[in-house]
Amino acid sequence: MIDHAHDLACVRDATERLLSAVAKMDNASLAQPSRLPGWSRGHVLAHLARNADALVNVLAGRPMYASAEARDADIERDAPRALEAQLTDLRESAARFQAAGDVPADWGRTVEMRNGVTDSASRVPFRRWVEVDLHHVDLGIGYELEDLPDEFIRRETEFLAQRFDGHGDVPPTRVTDGTHAWRTGRPADEPEITVSGRPAELVGWLAGRRDGAGLDVHGGTLPKLPPL
Structure with missing residues (x-):
């Protein structure tokens, strides 16, 4: 059985690791390429912030994104921001996701993700954990797959x-x-x-x-x- 409360706690821990690492960066390093083709590190951080808000939408029963085009446009808009703006957005969007997760709800209900994919609401916190920890690796700033928690690796492999x-x-x-x-x-x-x-x-x-x-x-x- 999926323990959404446990996974929300794991998301908090992963987010703190990410924020601590990003705080050591500077504006020049944000503009450098990430490990994802075509994306700078700023693109990765912008995506993480917008993904948090998108998963708030999912938990609230709204469409995850207004459209694929709007999703991509938001990432392009936010990618060039300075470090302090990126950090603030990451922190505040993460807090919005945690607040949505703390609302009493039926965690066994079915929710809709992107492209018509459905899942149990209880798996949404793990999906967010995946986003935070894998994209932390994608930044290429010293956090590697070998650094991922054992539980995360086992569960993501199974998923x-x-x-x-x-x-x-x-x-x-x-x-x-x-x-x-x-x-x-x-x-x-x-x-x-x-x-x-x-x-x-x-x-x-x-x-x-x-x-x-x-x-x-x-x-x-x-x-x-x-x-x-």
Whole structure:
């Protein structure tokens, strides 16, 4: 069972890590490229702030974004801001999300994300945790996949394996870190391919942050995963 209160606490911790790290940056470093193609570090921070507000909308039963075009325009608008403005927006938008999470609600209800995707409201705090911690890594300022909490890596690996489960373009695959194992890809009695490796390498590959070169593959070649 998903514990949304626990995940909200994890979001707070991840946000504090992010804010502490960003506070050590300067305006010049904000303008430098992030690890995400086409985005500066300022783009990443602008996205994180707007994502917090978008998830407030989700919890309130409103559309996550007015439109895909409006989402992209807001990020482009906010990306060039100075460090202090970015920090203030990150902090204030995070507080709005936490306040929305603290409102008594039916956490078993179904909510709508982007592009018609639905999920349980109880999973929204974990989705925010994913945004904060993975994009912290994307900034390229010293926080790496290996620094992610063990619980986060295990749960995100499971979440992404489930996301690709049944996908016609992904061969039947067993994913394992040597302790835990997950199945993903097309349905089959037995997976054709086994992908194994360190937890950080697995989540990096599944999340599109690493090319899988650090993984061991048996039974075929490393599957090419669809974009998230």
